[in-house]
Amino acid sequence: MGTLRRATPADAEDLTRLRGLMHLAMGAPRLTDEWRVACEASFRRRLESAELVAFGVEEAGRLVSCGAGWLEEHLPSPGQYDGRRGHIASMSTEHEWKRRGYAREVFGALMDWFAAQGVPRVDLRATDDGKDLYASFGFRVLGGATMAWLAPGVTPGMPGR
Secondary structure (H helix, E strand, O other): OOEEEEOOHHHHHHHHHHHHHHHHHOOOOOOOHHHHHHHHHHHHHHHHOOOOEEEEEEEOOEEEEEEEEEEEEOOOEOOEOOOEEEEEEEEEEOHHHOOOOHHHHHHHHHHHHHHHHOOOOEEEOOOOOOHHHHHHOOOOOOOOOOOOOOOOOOOOOOOOO
16 A cells, blocks of 8 residues: 655656656647656745645655645635635556555645645646546536637647646
8 A cells, every 4th residue: 555645856756757647648749858857847846945735645665646736826706705726736646556546645635735724715627537536525617718828839728737
């Protein structure tokens, strides 16, 4: 049985490897070395500054399942006076370690972390594989009118989270 733990900057390579699996599952055609370097650096920097929290399940000295989260502050809305929002991303488990409850453990740890912060809303983007897990924690599809502007060179339709 794996060990659930909070990730550290030293886990940046494992977190990047697992995030890559998530991107491939969401339709990314390939992962470049340039992306890996940038992603590892981002994980290290954000974990060091406590700007991001990540949890993972460790087996045989490496993370085999993980998820990350962070806070953003939006302006208050008529239905939510506290504008803070949590975001969950990079939920991923290596294929050979699936169906062991690791994603549920990681997700539960992230949700506990957000609850300890008193965050009133948590958002995520779900793959078909993750929808049942997220729904079991009370997540639902909101719909809405989300639009995005993309800088030149950014590929439309690629998962950003």
